[in-house]
Amino acid sequence: MGPMTATIKRILPRSLLGRSLMIIVTPLIILQLVSASIFYETHWDKVTLRLARGVVGDIGAVIKLMRRNPEPENLEWIFGLAAETMELNTTFKEGAVLVNTSWAPDGLTERMLSQAMRSRVDKPFLIDSVSHDRQVIINVQLPSGVLRVATTRKRLFSSTVYVFVIWMVGTSLILFVVATIFMRNQIKPIRRLAVAADDFGKGRDVSSFKPEGATEVRLAAQAFLIMRERILRHIGQRTDMLAGVSHDLRTPLTRMRLQLEMLDDPGGAQEMKTDIAEMEHMLEGYLAFARGEGAEEPIVTDLTALLSEAAALARRKGGAVDLHTEGQLTVSLRPNVFKRCLTNLIDNAIRYGEHVSIRAGTRGDAIEITIDDDGPGIAEDERENVFKAFYRVEGSRNPETGGVGLGLTIARDVIRSHGGDIALSASPNGGLRARLRLPL
Numbered sequence: 001m002g003p004m005t006a007t008i009k010r011i012l013p014r015s016l017l018g019r020s021l022m023i024i025v026t027p028l029i030i031l032q033l034v035s036a037s038i039f040y041e042t043h044w045d046k047v048t049l050r051l052a053r054g055v056v057g058d059i060g061a062v063i064k065l066m067r068r069n070p071e072p073e074n075l076e077w078i079f080g081l082a083a084e085t086m087e088l089n090t091t092f093k094e095g096a097v098l099v100n101t102s103w104a105p106d107g108l109t110e111r112m113l114s115q116a117m118r119s120r121v122d123k124p125f126l127i128d129s130v131s132h133d134r135q136v137i138i139n140v141q142l143p144s145g146v147l148r149v150a151t152t153r154k155r156l157f158s159s160t161v162y163v164f165v166i167w168m169v170g171t172s173l174i175l176f177v178v179a180t181i182f183m184r185n186q187i188k189p190i191r192r193l194a195v196a197a198d199d200f201g202k203g204r205d206v207s208s209f210k211p212e213g214a215t216e217v218r219l220a221a222q223a224f225l226i227m228r229e230r231i232l233r234h235i236g237q238r239t240d241m242l243a244g245v246s247h248d249l250r251t252p253l254t255r256m257r258l259q260l261e262m263l264d265d266p267g268g269a270q271e272m273k274t275d276i277a278e279m280e281h282m283l284e285g286y287l288a289f290a291r292g293e294g295a296e297e298p299i300v301t302d303l304t305a306l307l308s309e310a311a312a313l314a315r316r317k318g319g320a321v322d323l324h325t326e327g328q329l330t331v332s333l334r335p336n337v338f339k340r341c342l343t344n345l346i347d348n349a350i351r352y353g354e355h356v357s358i359r360a361g362t363r364g365d366a367i368e369i370t371i372d373d374d375g376p377g378i379a380e381d382e383r384e385n386v387f388k389a390f391y392r393v394e395g396s397r398n399p400e401t402g403g404v405g406l407g408l409t410i411a412r413d414v415i416r417s418h419g420g421d422i423a424l425s426a427s428p429n430g431g432l433r434a435r436l437r438l439p440l
Contacts, residue, residue: 017187024179052112056120058086089150096146189213303329310342319350326361341414344407349373353431367438375431383424387412
């Protein structure tokens, strides 16, 4: 059952349009096959048999006239009458005898002629439907010779077969075209919904999206819009709340700093100033993480220039940074937010390594950026954990050794908000490699 199910899944079309058309077309094909089978087994057989009986009836009439009027002058008149009124070209060979062969009817026409000859003429006969393209030859053994009868194939053929096939195929094609057009129109709203969901996931504007299509598709689209409004409202509330928290916390911290400047104890004041600076640094990290994307709109950005700015900023901080980009890279993104992502990753690399190498280029339908350092790296079982908020490998939050544990978390949050992702692996330089994929 398992291999058969897998085979069926491979055969079935993957798209909704393909599966919908298959659901429509499969019963149509089965219906056409059943109709054709019934037609060939009943209508065509019966029509061909009736036509064969008509031809055989004329042959029987000729034989009876020959028996009643055996004189040579009468035979000429009978054969002329058959050619004129019955479309039968007849000749008679006096004293001839049919060759005794094991002949068997081949094809529907021969079978029906044989059946009619046995039931209505009841004399030895041979049928030749192969030697001539437009005629069928029937040789009948009479007591005094062999009667050769040639008739046109038109008398034994019904054009309703072709008419039926043409109508059957024609109506099927018309129905298929109509079904394809109809189903494509039904699929369009689903595709638009998928594009809108993908754009929203990448932080792009989807305000122009409107529910359309069938009732169920409209319900899904309305649910998406409601979800979008809830997410935007949640982000806005979070940003406003944290902006208030930032303002409220900065005020007492500023007062504490001013009061420390007025103290006479330089040693104790310096320690408290250090604590306040650490608190401000931690607060900035928390707010940067919580703000997330903010209200910045994505724009078409020169990623090459953005990488150059991030690398230059790292060099000003004392880092040895090597940058190489493959051509001019342009993509739609939030430049300030994405620059923060790059800065976090580069700062993390120069904090633990002596040399940082940045490479960027197009790979398929995405831009790939790799940031390599020659530091100690991160153990494989810890590489996913470091993306968790406030998680640090050495188990501390000492800003001297790496900040508050939010740099990589913010970086992944930013890259995923653009529809991409970030992964860590071992670097060829001996340290850590951060690989970013940004869809075009």
